[in-house]
Amino acid sequence: MANTIHADHAHDHDHDHKPHGLKRWLFATNHKDIGTMYLVFALVMFFMGGAMALVIRAELFQPGLQFVDPQFFNSMTTVHALLMIFGGVMPAWTGLANWMIPMQVGAPDMALPRLNNFSFWILPFAFTLLLLTFVVPGGAPAGGWTLYPPLVLQMGDGFPLMIFAIHLMGASSILGAINVIVTIMNMRAPGMGLLNMPLFCWTWLITAYLLIAVMPVLAGAVTMLLTDHFFGTSFFSAAGGGDPVMFQHIFWFFGHPEVYILILPAFGIVSEIIPAFSRKPLFGYETMVYASASIAFLSFIVWAHHMFTVGMPLAGQLFFMLSTMLIAVPTGVKVFNWCATMWKGSITFETPMLFAIAFLFLFTIGGFSGLMLAVVPADFQYHDTYFVVAHFHYVLVPGAVFAIMAGVYYWLPKWTGRMYDEKLGKAHFWCSTIGVNVLFFPQHFLGLAGMPRRIPDYSTQFADWNMVSSVGAFIFGFSQLLFVAVVWKAARSGAPAPQRPWEGAHGLEWELPTPAPYHSWETPPPPSVIARGAEH
Amino acid sequence: MISTARKTLPALAPAALALASAFAGAPARAEWNLLNMPVGVTELSKQIYSLHMTIFWWCVAIGVAVFGVMIYSLVKFRKSTGAVPDTSITHSTRVEIVWTVVPVLILVVMAIPAARTLINIEDMRNTEMTVKVTGYQWRWQYEYLDEGVSFFSVLDRQHDEIRQLSSGLDPKSVPDYLLNVDNPLVVPVDTKVRLLLTAQDVIHAWWVPDFGMKKDAIPGFVNELWFKVDADKVGTYRGQCAELCGRDHAFMPVVVKVLSKEDYKAWLAQQKAAAQPPAEGAAPAADAPAQASAPAAPAVIPAAAATAPATKPVASAAATPVAARG
Amino acid sequence: MAERMGSEGTAAGQDDRDRARRVRRNAIVLGLVALAFYVGFILMAVTGVRG
Ligand code: HEM
Ligand SMILES: [Cu+2]
Ligand SMILES: [Cu+2]
Numbered sequence: 001m002a003n004t005i006h007a008d009h010a011h012d013h014d015h016d017h018k019p020h021g022l023k024r025w026l027f028a029t030n031h032k033d034i035g036t037m038y039l040v041f042a043l044v045m046f047f048m049g050g051a052m053a054l055v056i057r058a059e060l061f062q063p064g065l066q067f068v069d070p071q072f073f074n075s076m077t078t079v080h081a082l083l084m085i086f087g088g089v090m091p092a093w094t095g096l097a098n099w100m101i102p103m104q105v106g107a108p109d110m111a112l113p114r115l116n117n118f119s120f121w122i123l124p125f126a127f128t129l130l131l132l133t134f135v136v137p138g139g140a141p142a143g144g145w146t147l148y149p150p151l152v153l154q155m156g157d158g159f160p161l162m163i164f165a166i167h168l169m170g171a172s173s174i175l176g177a178i179n180v181i182v183t184i185m186n187m188r189a190p191g192m193g194l195l196n197m198p199l200f201c202w203t204w205l206i207t208a209y210l211l212i213a214v215m216p217v218l219a220g221a222v223t224m225l226l227t228d229h230f231f232g233t234s235f236f237s238a239a240g241g242g243d244p245v246m247f248q249h250i251f252w253f254f255g256h257p258e259v260y261i262l263i264l265p266a267f268g269i270v271s272e273i274i275p276a277f278s279r280k281p282l283f284g285y286e287t288m289v290y291a292s293a294s295i296a297f298l299s300f301i302v303w304a305h306h307m308f309t310v311g312m313p314l315a316g317q318l319f320f321m322l323s324t325m326l327i328a329v330p331t332g333v334k335v336f337n338w339c340a341t342m343w344k345g346s347i348t349f350e351t352p353m354l355f356a357i358a359f360l361f362l363f364t365i366g367g368f369s370g371l372m373l374a375v376v377p378a379d380f381q382y383h384d385t386y387f388v389v390a391h392f393h394y395v396l397v398p399g400a401v402f403a404i405m406a407g408v409y410y411w412l413p414k415w416t417g418r419m420y421d422e423k424l425g426k427a428h429f430w431c432s433t434i435g436v437n438v439l440f441f442p443q444h445f446l447g448l449a450g451m452p453r454r455i456p457d458y459s460t461q462f463a464d465w466n467m468v469s470s471v472g473a474f475i476f477g478f479s480q481l482l483f484v485a486v487v488w489k490a491a492r493s494g495a496p497a498p499q500r501p502w503e504g505a506h507g508l509e510w511e512l513p514t515p516a517p518y519h520s521w522e523t524p525p526p527p528s529v530i531a532r533g534a535e536h
Numbered sequence: 537m538i539s540t541a542r543k544t545l546p547a548l549a550p551a552a553l554a555l556a557s558a559f560a561g562a563p564a565r566a567e568w569n570l571l572n573m574p575v576g577v578t579e580l581s582k583q584i585y586s587l588h589m590t591i592f593w594w595c596v597a598i599g600v601a602v603f604g605v606m607i608y609s610l611v612k613f614r615k616s617t618g619a620v621p622d623t624s625i626t627h628s629t630r631v632e633i634v635w636t637v638v639p640v641l642i643l644v645v646m647a648i649p650a651a652r653t654l655i656n657i658e659d660m661r662n663t664e665m666t667v668k669v670t671g672y673q674w675r676w677q678y679e680y681l682d683e684g685v686s687f688f689s690v691l692d693r694q695h696d697e698i699r700q701l702s703s704g705l706d707p708k709s710v711p712d713y714l715l716n717v718d719n720p721l722v723v724p725v726d727t728k729v730r731l732l733l734t735a736q737d738v739i740h741a742w743w744v745p746d747f748g749m750k751k752d753a754i755p756g757f758v759n760e761l762w763f764k765v766d767a768d769k770v771g772t773y774r775g776q777c778a779e780l781c782g783r784d785h786a787f788m789p790v791v792v793k794v795l796s797k798e799d800y801k802a803w804l805a806q807q808k809a810a811a812q813p814p815a816e817g818a819a820p821a822a823d824a825p826a827q828a829s830a831p832a833a834p835a836v837i838p839a840a841a842a843t844a845p846a847t848k849p850v851a852s853a854a855a856t857p858v859a860a861r862g
Numbered sequence: 863m864a865e866r867m868g869s870e871g872t873a874a875g876q877d878d879r880d881r882a883r884r885v886r887r888n889a890i891v892l893g894l895v896a897l898a899f900y901v902g903f904i905l906m907a908v909t910g911v912r913g
Contacts (some may be wrong), residue, residue: 008641017594021790044576061828063707063708063713063714064699064702064705064706064707065699065700065702065703066702068563068701068785069701070783070784070785070786070787071782071783074780074782074783074785076616099636124576142783143780143782144780148738148739150737150738150739150755151738151739151780151782153762154738154782166646212705237756238754238755238756238757239755239756243757244739244755244756245754245757246755249580278613278621279615279621279623280621280623280624280625281623281625281626283625283626283627284626284627284628284632285626285627287632307667309741309750309751309752309779310752310754310759311751311757311759311776314654314655317654318651318654319652321647321650321654322647325643325646325647326640326643328639328643329636329639329640329643332635333632333635333636335602336602336632337632339602339605339606340625340631342606342609342610342613343605343609343613343625344613344619344621344622344625345609345613345621345622346613346614346615346619346620346621347609347610347613347614347615347619348614348615348616349614351647355702357606357610360606361603361606364599364602364603365599368595368598368599371591371594371595372588372591372592372595375588375591375646375650376650376654377580377583377584377587377650377653377654377657377748378584378587378588378591378650379753380584380657380749380750381573381584381588381745381748381750383750383751383778384741384743384778384779384780385778409841415549431565435656445570445571445572446578448571448572448573449570449571449572449573449574449777450574450745450775451775452743452777452778452783452786454780455786456786457699457707457714457786457787458714458786459713459714459715460707460708460713461570462570465570466569471572485809499829504621
C-alpha cells in the first residue's frame with residue numbers, strides 16, 4: 001500500500017511549483033514552508049528570551065547589584081516572559097500545527113493558505129515593535145508580563161508600541177486558530193472521523209477554540225489600558241471611578257486559559273510519542289479527548305486563583321479554590337493514562353521518548369505545586385514568591401518546551417528525510433534535564449523561605465540556592481546550542497530516514513513517503529490507510 | 537523572623553543534600569537548610585503551615601504512587617529486556633473511574649480544613665487596634681488610627697548604599713540585608729491587630745511570612761487583614777513588598793517590632809509626645825530619602841475611614857470615592 | 863494544486879467549490895465570534911459590570 005501511495009506522489013514532485021529564493025518564503029502559502037518559518041521564528045525568540053533569562057540569573061547569582069539597574073532588570077523579566085510565551089511557545093505550536101495537521105488528517109494543505117501567510121508575517125512586525133521599546137525614552141515594559149495598572153501606565157514612550165505589539169500578536173494567533181479549526185473541520189480525508197484523529201489534532205482543535213475565546217479578551221484589556229493612558233478614560237483608575245482590580249479579573253480571564261493554550265498541544269504530542277515508543281495503543285483515547293475538553297472548559301472558571309490576595313469576598317475565594325482543585329482532576333487523569341500506556345508496553349528510549357518521559361515526571365511535579373497553590377490560605381504565603389516561579393516554570397519548561405523538543409525530534413526525520421544523531425540528541429536531553437532541575441527545583445525552597453519574585457537583589461540568606469539556580473540556568477541555556485547543532489547536522493548530513501523511522505509510530509504522517517512531499521495528501525488516503533493510521 | 541529556626545522538609549532533604557554535595561566547593565552555610573515555609577508566630581500562620589504540610593504530604597503520597605508506577609514500567613517493560621507489548625490494554629472504564637473519583641475525594645478532604653482556616657482568616661471581629669498601612673513607591677506609611685501617631689518606614693540607609701549598582705560594598709557586612717528599615721511598625725504581643733491596607737500610586741503588597749499573611753495594597757481601595765502574635769513571641773519580624781511596584785520594588789521591606797504590652801504602651805506614649813504639634817509626623821519622615829513626592833506630613837485620616845470595611849473606597853489625595861467593588 | 867484546478871467543472875470540482883465555500887463561511891463566523899468577544903468585553907467594562 002505504501003508503495004502505491006509513493007507512486008501516486010512520485011509525479012507530484014515534477015509539478016510542485018515550488019517558488020525559489022526569497023519569494024518562496026515571503027509569499028509562502030505552503031503549510032510546510034510556513035510551518036518551518038514559524039518554527040525558526042520561535043527558535044530565534046527562544047534564544048532572545050533565553051539571553052534575557054541569563055541576564056536575570058547572572059544578576060541573581062549573588063546578592064547585591066552587579067550588572068544591571070533595577071529598572072532594566074524589571075524589563076528583562078517582563079520582556080523575557082512576553083517573548084517566551086507569545087514569541088516562543090505559541091508560534092512553535094502553530095509551526096508544528098502547520099506541519100503536522102494537514103498530514104495527520106489527510107489534507108493537501110491548510111484550508112486557508114493565504115491567511116496562513118498573513119498570520120505568520122504579522123509576527124516579525126509585532127516583535128520588532130516590542131523590541132523597539134528598548135531604544136525609546138522610558139525603555140521597555142517593566143511592569144511584569146501581567147501588565148497590571150496603574151504600574152504599567154507609568155511606562156515611557158514605548159507604551160503604545162507595546163500595546164500595538166500585543167494587539168498584533170493576538171491577531172496573529174486568532175488567525176492561526178481559525179485556520180486550524182477550519183482545516184480540521186473541513187479538510188479531513190473522507191473516512192477520517194474526528195475520533196480517528198491523532199491526539200495532537202484534538203488538543204490543537206481545543207486550543208484553537210480557547211484562543212478564539214480569550215485572545216480578544218486580552219486585546220480588549222490592553223485597548224482599555226491604551227484609552228486610560230491617552231484618552232482620559234479611567235477603566236482601571238480609582239481616581240476616575242474605575243478599578244485596578246477589574247483589569248486583573250479581565251487579564252486572568254484571558255491568562256488562565258492561556259496557560260492551557262500553552263500546554264494542551266503538549267498533551268497531544270506526548271499522547272502520540274508515549275504509545276509510539278511503548279509499542280502499545282494510547283490508554284483511554286476517548287477519555288483523553290474528554291479530559292482535554294473538560295480542562296478547557298474548567299479553565300474559564302478558575303482565573304481568580306491568580307489573585308487570591310486582592311481581597312475577594314470569602315465566597316469568591318472558596319469558589320475559586322474548589323474550581324482550581326477540580327481542574328487538577330482531569331489533568332491527573334491524563335497523567336494516569338500515560339502511565340497505563342507504558343504499562344506492559346515494550347519501551348525503547350530514543351530521544352523523543354526521553355523528552356516525553358521527562359515531561360511526564362516534571363510536568364507532574366508542576367501539577368503538584370499547582371495543587372498546593374490552589375489551597376487559598378497557603379497561597380497567601382506562596383503568592384508572588386519564587387514558589388510560584390518554580391511552579392510555572394516546571395509546567396512550562398520541562399512541560400511545554402520539552403514537548404516541543406520531543407515533537408521536533410519525533411518528526412524531524414519525516415520533515416527532512418534524514419535522521420538526527422541519536423548520541424547528540426541524548427546528550428542534549430541529559431544536559432537539558434539536569435540543567436532544568438538544578439535551575440528550578442531550588443526555587444521552591446527560595447519561595448517557601450520567603451523570597452519574593454521579580455526582585456533584582458535579595459537578602460543574604462537566599463544567596464546559596466540562588467547561586468545553584470543560576471548555575472543550572474547557564475547549564476540549561478547553553479545546552480540548547482546542542483539542540484541547534486543536532487537539527488543542523490541532521491538537516492545537512494543525517495543518514496537517510498525510512499518512511500516509518502519509529503517502529504511503533506501510528507498516524508497518517510507515517511503513511512507518507514519520507515521526506516514528506518511538498519503538498520501532503522493531494523489524493524486523499526484510502527480507507528485502509530486511514531484505518532492503519534488510526535491505531536492510536 | 538528569617539533567622540529563627542526552620543523545619544526541614546524531610547522528603548526534600550535528600551534532594552537538597554544531593555544538590556549540596558554537587559557544589560561541595562561552596563562553603564557550608566546555615567542557609568542551605570532554608571527549605572520550608574516558616575511555622576510563624578501567630579495562630580493563623582500555624583494553621584497555614586499545617587495546611588501547607590498536609591497538602592505537601594498528599595502530593596508526596598500521590599507522587600510516590602505515580603512515580604513508582606512509572607519507574608517500575610520503565611524498568612520492567614523495556615524492549616531491551618525482551619518485553620512484549622500487550623496491545624489488548626486500550627482502556628478500562630473501571631480503573632478510569634477509580635482514578636477520577638479518588639483524587640476528587642482527596643481534594644474534598646483537603647478543601648474542608650482549608651475552608652475552615654480561610655473563614656478564620658476573614659474573621660475581622662474583635663480586633664483590638666487598627667493601623668492603616670499605605671504603600672508608596674517605595675516606602676510604607678503606618679498610621680495608628682485613634683492615636684494620632686503616624687510615620688514612614690523606609691529601607692535602612694546603610695543598606696540603601698550597599699544595594700546601589702556596583703557599590704563595591706558587601707551585602708554580608710550588615711545583618712538582615714535589605715530587610716531593615718528606619719522606623720518599623722510597632723505592635724503589642726498577644727493582641728488582635730487589624731491592618732487597613734491601601735496605596736497611593738501603584739499596587740503593593742504587605743507581607744510578613746511569620747504572620748502568614750500577605751495582602752495587596754491597592755490605590756483607591758482598602759483591604760484588611762489581621763494577626764495576633766503569640767504571647768511568648770516578642771521580637772522583630774521581617775518581610776517585603778510582594779507585588780511588583782516599579783524600579784525599587786525589591787527595596788521596600790516590611791519590618792514589624794513586636795513588644796510586650798507594657799513596652800508598647802511606653803513606646804506609644806513616647807511617640808505621642810514626639811508627635812505633638814507643630815511638627816506632627818514630620819520628624820520620622822524628614823530623614824527618609826526620595827520623599828520629594830510625598831506629602832510633607834502624612835494626611836490625617838478621617839475617623840470614618842478607620843471603620844470602612846474591606847474593599848470600600850477610601851478618600852485620599854489621589855482617589856475620590858467610588859462605588860464599592862463587589 | 864494544479865490537478866485540482868484541472869478538475870473544475872467535474873463532480874470533484876463541485877465538491878471542492880462547496881468545500882471552499884464552507885471553509886470561508888466557517889472562518890468568517892469564527893472571526894466574528896472573536897470580534898464579538900473583543901467588543902463584548904469592552905462594553906462590559908464600559909457599562910460598569912464589576913466582579
Ligand atoms: C494541576 C493543575 C494546575 C493548578 C491547580 C494550578 C494552579 C495555579 C495557581 C493557584 C496559580 C497562582 C499562584 C499565585 O500566583 O499565587 C498558578 C500560577 C501559574 N500557573 Fe498554574 N496550575 C496548574 C497547572 C498549570 C499549567 C498546566 C500551566 C501552564 C502550562 C500553569 C501555568 C501557570 C503560570 C504561568 C502561573 C503564573 C502566572 C503569573 O503569575 O505570572 N499552571 N497556577
Ligand atoms: Cu491559572
Ligand atoms: Cu513592591
